[in-house]
Amino acid sequence: MSLDIPRKVVSEIETGFIEFARRHYVQLGQPKIGIVSSGCLICIIERRTLYLANVGDSRAILGSKMGIGPFKRLCVKQMARDHSCNNQNIRDELAVLHDDNWICNYNDGAWRVRNTSSETSRCIGNAYMKKAPPFTTWTSYKVPWREDVLSTFTRPLLSAEPEIYSRVLKDTDRFIIFGSGGF
Template sequence: MLRSCCYQPLERYLGRRSSDGLLWHIDLQPHASGDFSIAAVQANSSMEDQSQVFTSPSTTYVGVYDGHGGTEASRFVNRHLFPYLHKFETEQGGLSADVIKKAFYATEEDFTRLVRQLMPVKPQIASVGSCCILGAISDGELYVANLGDSRAVLGRRGFDGERKSVVAERLSTDHNVSSEKVRREVQALDPDDPSIVLPCHGVWRIKGIIQVSRSIGDVYLKKPEFNRDPIFRQFAIPVPMKRPVLTAEPSIVTRKLRPQDLFLIFASDGLWEHLSDEVAVQMVFKHPKAGIAKRLVVAALQEAAKKRLMSCKDLNKIEKGIRRHFHDDITVIVIYLDHHKTSSSSNHKEGTLGYITAPVDIFSYSFDEVVENSSDKINPRVIY
């Protein structure tokens, strides 16, 4: 079953670091209807981005989880979302938007239980959260679900009347209050609170604290009892709120894959801060498949260096932690859609499964430095 097969070590060690000791990548691996490439670079003292790809002869799951306030939420999602997705897909006889929502809600519920358990010894965990972008391909159907501002972009051939040979089509919604539409959504959650969204140093933030409006975790902004807890108040200034100001409800897009759909880019906002959708899609279209995710990450690093009037080589010398002042953790997964491939003609043998996860911490090259001591103990319902 998924839980047991996901953590076999075989494919974990296929990736490698580049000359930049904080950059990890896998050039190319097969999935049921094509190939994929994955890369990640660390900027924080501990890697807050987490990512994974699960492949079978009929299904592909892709996940990128961008943590904030700490590593616990993104690492928790990395270990629990796919098993829940598989569990509910099996129970309901197939993948659907409802299955995906249930997987997100169950992951959120379990992380909230973990926070409740750890609050007496680690009150700051109540302020840890993670954005999520999930992709799933099954029976020719594509599902994209997201919380926060990680993003999925489709590269497709232009339709009649579109001059470009490849077109960038955004498939996810950025849940970020820099968007007026998202600000209105947040204000609608609590219309009696005039300070629910505030400008802070030129940037809109919910309660002057956070830009994203949807996430896993951040429970002190979702459940007032955590915010009012005396233990938490010793750690942080309480936020005045009567109702939740964040949600864990994912936005979900479903569409049939079409012959003109060429590839998908899933990435944390660390990439999109430096590259536009169009630039990223053009790069993937014009360059060889092997190593394309690394190419995108390096292009983002080059842009980050250029903004600071320095070379990328000099940027690469900056150590983790300090490097966060120059760019965020960046994770990219590119999924190619080769429609001539089928489950029988792909590189997957019948009945085999594949699972790749980026290192939990690239600097230490650790795959097992997870919150296992706490998270697995509170999730007995997902055992395969």
């Protein structure tokens, strides 16, 4: 299986949701749909190879037995990095990507992108912060005050580009836990 398959799945989900948001705004006049977002964690296992695609702050943990005889113990490994702005690495990536050391601000107990409610650098949705038309091209679109980016931005602030991971599963691997703060 190609690593492009999980990437394409995430891309299809993103495209479908952005189109859904656009239709709800244009046809039904529901502007808040332009700031709705979610993380996305996809796992595919094929021929003993685990493939993960992650966007947002979901996590995947792999549990494995390690050691010999009575010294066997359970070891856990985080398989997917979450894209939370609370991670210094994520803040650094955003600063370099946007040539802006102040793109992330500490506000209401968490690091956020441009003082909005977004705590992640990657997500599905949030069409407004990705500069998706009509959310940033129509002057009639009014951003809810808590989500308004106070300074102008010329390129998308957020991304739906997943990080892809793969691993050949071993006989010692026992379980995978998927975690998300959402529902």
